Amino acid sequence: MGSRWRKAKLALSSHLCAYAPRTQEDAPAAASSSAAEPVEPTRRSDSRASSDLEFRPSTPTPSSSGLRLSKFGSRSSKRFCAICLGSMKPGHGHALFTAECSHVFHFHCIASNVKHGNQVCPVCRSKWKEIPFQGPAAEVAHGRSRINPLDWPRDDGWMTLVRRLPPPRPRLDSGRQFNAVFHAPEPTAYNDDEPLDSSLSELLIRDHLENIESIAKTVEMNTFVELPAVPATDCRESFSVLIHLKAPASNSRQSQQNQGSAFQSHRDRAPVDLVTVLDVSGSMAGTKIALLKRAMGFVIQNLGPSDRLSVVAFSSTARRLFHLRRMSDSGRQQAMQAVNALVSSGGTNIAEGLRKGAKVLEDRREKNPVCSIVLLSDGQDTYSVSAGANQNRQMQTFDYQTLLPFSIRRNAQQGQAQIPVHTFGFGTDHDAASMHSISETSGGTFSFIEAESVIQDAFAQCIGGLLSVVVQELQVWFECASPGVSINSVHAGSYTSRVSDHGQRGLVDVGDLYAEEERDFLVDVRIPASSMSILSHPEVVVLKVGCVYKDPVLQELVNVDMDGVVIQRPGNVSPQQNVVCVEVDRQKNRLKAAEAMAEARALAEQGDLAGAVALLGNQRWALSQSVAAQAGDGLSLALDAELKEMQERMASRQVYESSGRAYVLSGLSSHSWQRATARGDSTDGASVVYGYQTPSMVDMLMRSQTLSAASSQQNRPSRPQIKQSRSFTGPLLPR
Known part of the structure; x- marks a missing residue:
């Protein structure tokens, strides 16, 4: 006692x-x-x-x-x-x-x-x-x-x-309580960005020049034709030629493989200017904002001293938390303090957050070679879109395109995205149509984060790509090389493509490529009947192909030319010469599946869910009958699994509204840009497709999952290891 x-x-x-x-x-x-x-x-x-x-x-x-x-x-x-x-x-x-x-x-x-x-x-x-x-x-x-x-x-x-603890601050007239950072005076011009470190830039160029001889630093180009031979007397109004591109590997990854060095050296890649625009509205309270802070901590820790970061938080209004500054030790500390001080309150003003994020990059005095905006929101915009637009999604998409700053929008003539915005729709209440519209308008991707626990993984996959840019302003050109041959069309997804000179020349604006990232474009050409005088020389060059791009480190242009695309024009075609190319058929399946997804989404928005499910089912059957699928092609199998998942998410209006729309739009974003997006819940292997991942993305994603598992210290089933498939360039099989 x-x-x-x-x-x-x-x-x-x-x-x-x-x-x-x-x-x-x-x-x-x-x-x-x-x-x-x-x-x-x-x-x-x-x-x-x-x-x-x-x-x-x-x-x-x-x-x-x-x-x-x-x-x-x-x-x-x-x-x-x-x-x-x-x-x-x-x-x-x-x-x-x-x-x-x-x-x-x-x-x-x-x-x-x-x-x-x-x-x-x-x-x-x-x-x-x-x-x-x-x-x-x-x-x-x-x-x-x-x-x-x-x-x-x-x-x-x-x-x-x-x-x-000190007493709470008095509420504003609107009745909403804001973080103290929202009350500090803010400059009218964001030209206070921290200067670049010239010594680090010189070191980057020196290392790049030292490694350029040992590592293939040019884009790899290959072409495939639909059929190896076309009878000389035949006229093909539509004949497919596939152009396949693959970006070079980064110096850091080559060094990691050869020397076993630590993940992602910051000295031998193009540095990044990154602005994260974060939703801190009242709906983000509790676990959501805590997990967002943890995900931002992961991003901050993986940026190098040459990278610069600024954070914009928005609720009813928007605020730049700190100026664009290098992620040195002191920069990381300031960034972590600003992120950890965030509190959730107020409404959701996405457009104002984007304006502030774009202004940070527009007003900067110095520029890193790569720049991007990452936007995350979990709710509907309650300020920028009119009530009528909320009832009409097509009008809402148009409103967002007009509300976005010009610096964010892609130039329709040049096809380049000045400031790409990678958007992340979080939870079941976000406006997937608007987030998808923002990403498409800016040249970014839209990811659907269904579960709270995978915010960090989604961010990790995104920055894994941004921190490995090896090609910029890439343009692919092609021109006809034989009389009578003409270009009908180019299937390039969301990339800007042009056909000029009466079908004699074509161009695709690709933009940036991450290390070892791949792109496939189908060119549809017309092949005329050949005269009997050329039967003695049956080999015909159909197209000439090449590309030009900028090295992001040296800021120099690189030209790549390849041999012409050749087909045989014999008098008679043997059975061996009449076999459809699996590579071409695989990409046709991808394009047809993407078209079916877009048509099914349109039917679902009109209320015809049964028609949408039936359309996806018909496309699945068509895929199963294709040459590539019957040959066991992995991409075709992955597309079938993805279409099946979309059918299940259109089972009812409630399911479609909560997750189906976002899942479909994220898939469309991934296929149209041929770039990885997060979809579904990565802890549930039946509902996620990891597609178009690069090795750098996979490394960063596994790093995130390893840290999450170590920090949780809880007994739970381990997540399956992600493996990068080398057999195809499309989506990986569902985990």
Whole structure:
């Protein structure tokens, strides 16, 4: 009895809120006093409101804001710390902290958690009025032990304290409470970007020149024809020629494979200017914003000292949290502090956030070779789109295209995206149509994050590509090489393509390519009948193909020419010469599947879900009858699985509204740009397709998953390992 009272008195003497432990003798008195008026703790005068609270030895009520020993907590919550999962037995050398919501933690664990701006309970998410913090003992720095007259268990060199949180800021006229950063003055021009480090730039160029001889630094080009031979007397109005491109490998990955170096050296790739535009509206409260902060922490830690980052947060309005600055040690620290200080409140103003994000890149004085905007939102835009547009999705898409800054929109004539925006629709309440429209208008991709736990993985895959750009401003050209041959059309998805000079020349604007990224374009040509005079020379050159692009490090143009596309024109075609090329048929399947997805989505938006499901089913049957599918082609099998998943997500109006629309639009974005997007929940192997991933994306994604598994320290099934398929360039098989 005496020792328990002694511990309570010691706790009270150090300003920790506690109440005296009850004994069996105290039980009757406690029962008789339960109906009486509770005694509130006595606080200090207003002049000292910012300091610690002083509590008298009285029993606090459940509404008391002080820290108290819980009598309602479960045994398991008292036995293990919810942060480190370690034992919490008194007297084992660790101070314990009991929060006002009755959950108990190791003091050093929760103090570290609070230090990063997390002022809510990790277990029940209740907001605290008082938080713990740690302060270094001055005496330890001078070689002396700190004063500890109470002989409490302690951590070396640290004192454990409790601090009262300041009162909330007054609400604005709109009734919404904003983070303090939203109240600071903001410059009219964002020309305060941190200058580039010239020494790092020179080092980058030197390393690039040293490795350029040992690594193939030019784009690899190959062509395939639909049939190897066409009878000389035949006229083919439509004949397919496939142009296949593959970007070179990055220096860092080659070094990693040859020398076993650490992941992604920051010295031998093009540095990036990245602006993240983050939704911090009221719907992001709780777990969502906590996971967003963790994902941003991963992004910050994987940017190099030559990369620059700025963060824009938006709710009812938008705010630049800090200027565009290099991710040096101090830059990372500032970025982490700004992200961890975010709180959720207010409405959703996506267009204003994009304007601020574009302005950061428009006003910068210096420019890194690569730039991009990453946008994440979980809700409908409540400011920029009219009510009529909300009822008409086509009108809503048009409104967003007109609202976006000109710097974000692709130039229709040049086909280049000045500032690509990669959008991430989070959860089931976001506006997938608008997010897809923003990405298509800017030349970026749209990803659908269905589950909260995979935000970091989705970000990791995206920046894995952005941090490996090896080709910029790529243009593929082709021209007819024989009389009578003409170009009918070019199938290039969302890439801008042109046919000129009466069908004699064609061009595709591709833009940037990530390391080892691949592209396929089908060119439809007309082949006339040949005269009998050329039967002695049956080999005919149909097209000449080449490309030109800019090296992002050296900022120099590189030209690549290849031999002409040749077909045979014999008098008679043998059975061996009449076999359809699997590579060409595979890409035809991809284009037809993408067209079916777009048509099914249009039917679903009109309310004809049954018709949409039937259309997807017909396309699946057509795929199964193709030459590529019957040859066991992996891309055709993956397309069939993807179409099947879309059928299931169109089973009802409710399912389509919650996830089907976003899943289909993300698939369309992936196929139209031939670039990886996140779809579904990566923890559920039946509902996700990883497509068009590059090795750098796979490496970054696995890095994210490894860190997540290590930090969770929970017993759960491990995620299957992601493997990059080398047999085809389209979507990987569903995991």
